[in-house]
Amino acid sequence: MAKKTGMAKRDARSTAIAATIFLFPAVVLLIVYMVYPIIDTFLISRLKWNGFYTAEKINVGWENWTTLINDPLFWNAFLHNVILMVCSILIQIPLGMALATFLDAGGKKFNIFKIIWFLPYLMSSVAVGFLFYYLLATNGGLISGFATLLSGKRTMVDLMGSSPQALYAVIGVIAWQYTPFYMVYFIAGYSNIDTSLYEAAVIDGANRRQYIFKVAIPLLGPIFKTACTMSLIGSLKYFDLIWNMTQGGPSGGTELMATYMYKMSFQKFNMGYGSAIAGGMFILITVIALLFQKVFVVKEDY
């Protein structure tokens, strides 16, 4: 066993001190804004409490949780989250990849597309919500306008007011908003591929298509999986656009777990049950994300 010299010891100690100093702010922020709220959520979920500091807090044990497990509205919302998740992964990621491939092949002269296609992601969800509220409006909206034009008589299409159309319409809007994000993500992936690989493929006589399908896309595998995981988690905790467009309506047709939680906590003054929903969301999302990682993400080495 090699004995550490005084210098090495000093090195180790200063590394430890530096690490502590540098990690301290991050750890404090994590504890204050992540760990504590999550623990507190679970504590509140065992209370019957309307959310006011001075109001009475009654410990009801697991009552909120048993209600949650038997609450058809919650599972209905969860089902919508799963539909949103599947559709998001199936629409946003292939589309983002296709756009990225197109831009990668085109190089600098397609920069204008890059900018235009990225715009939706830069808009706030509230703005997107308003934009599509008017675009999809039954009266005077674009869809109704086209339907009137094509059929030759006044036709009203009530997309947002009927189930299940409303859910799919919203999924379309969400795809419009988030596809650019995955596009940029894949562009970054493409630019990370070493040019020597491209040159080697060309020297070996590969054409552009063969390069993309046989070399580039397989190399994007890990990025693809990370993108899926992000989309999965994002879809399961989605809130803002739905809230702005439908508030979970019509008749719960677009209700998600997060909108249901919000309604319970802040509109029905039932903070305990709202926290139980949040806790349920936390558990469900963690389990699904871990399962996904386990099944699809295998450590690979190129």
Next chain:
Amino acid sequence: MKKLVAVILAVLMVFTAASVLAEGGKNIPELTKEPMTILLWDIATEGLGKKVQEDAVNRFMEAYPNIKVEQVHQQNDTYKSQLQIALSAKEGQPDMYIHWGGGPMAEYYKSGCVNDITELFNTYDHPDFIDAAVAQSSYDGKILSIPFGGLSGCDIFYNKDVFAAAGIEAVPTTIAELEECCEKLKAAGYYPFSLANLPRWTGSMYYMYLVARHSGNAEFDAAYDGTGSFTSPAFIYAGEKIQEWVNKGYFNEGFNSMAPDNNDDRALLIQGAAGMMLHGSWQVSGIKNDDEEFYNESLGTFRFPIDEEAQAAGVPQNVEIGTAIGNGFSFNCWLDPEHTQVDEEKLKACYVLATQFYNDDIYNAAQVEGGGTPSIKGFDKTDDPNLKVVIDTFFNASNVQLWYDQYLPASVTEVHKDMMGELFGLTKTPEEVGQAQDEAMAKAREE
């Protein structure tokens, strides 16, 4: 000797009276000379409301330079949740805040976030509020808030040009006539009613009025306290009538996904696509602002028609829907975070601000100018023909039923609104709608 005492007493009384008169004849509490800060939450983010309310606060601060009022304007749509978050914290709670009365006010009070001001109200001066406004500011026999938003009725606004084009000569006075009128409008190619039902309280107006016309207040009160049910005849009648009207195409398409906050419903009426709109009386100033020419030339107003059959059976036909206070201020002044000791000094200051600066002559004049009607006696006259219908309807009411979505406990309100979506969307029957509301009401009563 007795005479002397009496004289002294009389002299003293004159002096006291004189000192009161010196303050402008007002009996208001004397406020502290120490520096004080009042945190006030309202929803006056824009327009006339903001100007008038900021003006009231500024006049107060001029009169009491040692008191600083921090006025925080919250967005209407997110106000309730913002308030709840603020009240869930130990510190930084607003000292006075706006609300709409009804179920939430009771909830705030029961949670210890409202001062009981019955004593202040009975001791000191305040505007001569109409009885309905005082009633609506009270809960459990205690006065909990000072109204300042003005009253709102609920009436049918109609487009006179559209009525003329459809050959309708007189406004309907019975529900049968209203239906006839709808048929005529439909035949002439108009939507009879313009409705934006995304937030559901707009559809609820039809439901509330049909129930009120069919049973007065009797069946709603019974359903509320548990002696009756939301499946009793008036509720079933209202539900069936609404679904019949939906099926007959009396409402514009897509009503369940349209938002009144964007004024989509008002637009249909002004553009002449729809003939009528049942709505709150704030539409009067809204329409006037949007299109003054249309307002002057083409807008008409009538009260919700009567139910002849019910009238024959002796049901009063003057139970109206609306709010007598619009908005009220409740006070949340305490010395400790647990809210066990009242901060009397601050409470008095808040009371003076709400009763003497909000609700004073300048404030009320501005309200009237903007098309509002203060909930104070003596404001029941107007030259505006539309406002006249609103005010006459309101002041001739035997009872003004506060909007269900503000009257009911918060948890029931949400169920009620969901059910209005289902009822108008034809996805639930009137019985199912009633049962869901009964269930929610029973649960709320247990708590």
